[in-house]
Amino acid sequence: DIVMTQSPDSLALSLGERATINCKSSQSVLYSSNNKNYLAWYQQKPGQPPKLLIYWASTRDSGVPDRFSGSGSGTDFTLTISNLQAEDVAVYYCQQHYSTPTLTFGGGTKVEIK
């Protein structure tokens, strides 16, 4: 199974700062036939289910603010939150859907306001 490793475990930033969350997969999730990375990002606020933010590593889901962006390819990926807002306090998870039959999630990164 592909193992997804996120870093850091948590970060505390001031409002308006940039948050950078890393996700590393134990093997490539880039599918060569379509050049797409089979990686998604989710946001989970306390008491709520995860919410899809980004798919194909860099495509924002409908309604997701453009301060959220995803980048990376192969095994190394980054979720960036520019201009951090109070409502962005949450835990963020990456997930791969490359290696059947098992979907796997990263361990999560908690984002707090300093």
Add this chain to the structure above:
Amino acid sequence: EVQLLESGGGVVRPGGSLRLSCAASGFTFDDYGMNWVRQAPGKGPEWVSGINWNGGTIGYADSVKGRFTISRDNAKNSLYLQMDSLRAEDTALYYCARARGIRYFDWLSHWGQGMLVTVSS
């Protein structure tokens, strides 16, 4: 509006059984793969099982293989998870989640609110 409503959770003793249900509405159910994902208290999500649009392809996490059975009834717009031989480590909030398309093996675009399963003596 897509809605997924889980039911059937509760407290059960180790070795016991429970059947979770997920009632789907707001979309054409048999156009989508479906999944169960669980989250233990204070932990990240763990994929449990998935089923494609017609039940023809099913997958399980190693941690539940042989104990849990996923199924769906497209006529009733419903997804199920039969959980047998339950263990303390199965204690978690269980989410029903819809995939992007007909395969379950994809990103998860919509999630229910979750149903708590507690396995305790």
